[in-house]
Amino acid sequence: MTTTGKTLAATHATLFLSLVVAILLAMFAPRWVQTEAGAWVVGILALVFVATLLILTSIASFADNIDNNSFSYLLRKSTLDTTFYPWALAAYMGRWFHPVDDLQSPLGVWGPVLLMATTWGMVVLGDVMRRRGKRIWPWLVVSLGFIAGSLTWPA
Amino acid sequence: MLKQRLMIQIGIAMAPITVVLLDVLLVGPDSGNELVQTIRSTGATPFIAWTVALFMGHWFHPVDGLKPVVPEPWNYALFGGLTLLIGILGFWVIDADVFSDWLPTLMVVLGFGAGSLLWPV
Numbered sequence: 445m446t447t448t449g450k451t452l453a454a455t456h457a458t459l460f461l462s463l464v465v466a467i468l469l470a471m472f473a474p475r476w477v478q479t480e481a482g483a484w485v486v487g488i489l490a491l492v493f494v495a496t497l498l499i500l501t502s503i504a505s506f507a508d509n510i511d512n513n514s515f516s517y518l519l520r521k522s523t524l525d526t527t528f529y530p531w532a533l534a535a536y537m538g539r540w541f542h543p544v545d546d547l548q549s550p551l552g553v554w555g556p557v558l559l560m561a562t563t564w565g566m567v568v569l570g571d572v573m574r575r576r577g578k579r580i581w582p583w584l585v586v587s588l589g590f591i592a593g594s595l596t597w598p599a
Numbered sequence: 600m601l602k603q604r605l606m607i608q609i610g611i612a613m614a615p616i617t618v619v620l621l622d623v624l625l626v627g628p629d630s631g632n633e634l635v636q637t638i639r640s641t642g643a644t645p646f647i648a649w650t651v652a653l654f655m656g657h658w659f660h661p662v663d664g665l666k667p668v669v670p671e672p673w674n675y676a677l678f679g680g681l682t683l684l685i686g687i688l689g690f691w692v693i694d695a696d697v698f699s700d701w702l703p704t705l706m707v708v709l710g711f712g713a714g715s716l717l718w719p720v
Binding site: 463504519530537545599 | 604607609612626635638648651652655657658659720
């Protein structure tokens with residue numbers, strides 16, 4: 445396996461583990477926030493995670509070599525490297541802006557699990573296609589992500 | 600290079616967990632709460648859906664190197680004006696009761712189209 449292949453495999457493994465943790469949190473954390481102490485713990489955790497991601501994004505913004513550097517340019521450029529961001533953002537949009545009020549996922553508790561699985565599958569598929577010189581169009585990723593979010597995780 | 604890879608790994612590890620943590624905090628243990636109602640079925644709904652989708656179209660439009668169909672600065676005036684109009688109509692003019700189930704999705708489709716055509720990055 446080449447260095448690039450190893451890096452890609454490590455990225456996929458990291459994403460997989462992260463999605464598993466996210467599923468467990470989605471299942472159990474709503475119970476934790478019913479108590480004040482639990483809500484504090486979840487709140488502080490969320491704050492730390494958001495702050496860290498913002499710092500990492502800021503470092504990335506200043507460290508790249510793109511002209512007219514901005515968050516938007518970085519995000520657009522990222523679609524050449526991964527399907528993660530358009531898919532994840534669109535799935536979250538599907539959660540909120542689906543076409544039916546009080547929509548319940550036909551998959552029940554398996555809905556979020558399927559969403560996490562398809563998220564991982566979409567990222568891996570995008571990476572495999574990219575290594576073959578092909579790319580999944582960002583608008584198609586957005587459309588599929590919106591549908592997936594609507595069906596598996598409607599609010 | 601190594602640091603950059605490490606940062607990417609950390610970011611990928613944290614992003615899904617962060618989304619779920621924030622969602623749990625905002626939505627809470629019950630569905631149908633105030634936040635869900637605000638985003639889906641109030642006067643704010645068209646504005647929120649349109650604005651979010653406008654940014655999605657801005658970032659994830661179909662063609663690399665796409666230019667706005669309306670030249671600058673008129674494209675800013677056009678999508679800014681449309682956003683203002685949607686905000687005014689949603690918040691002050693149209694009764695939220697008439698908003699239908701599919702309105703958020705419609706605003707997403709229109710917002711994505713507007714973001715792609717008028718404001719591609």
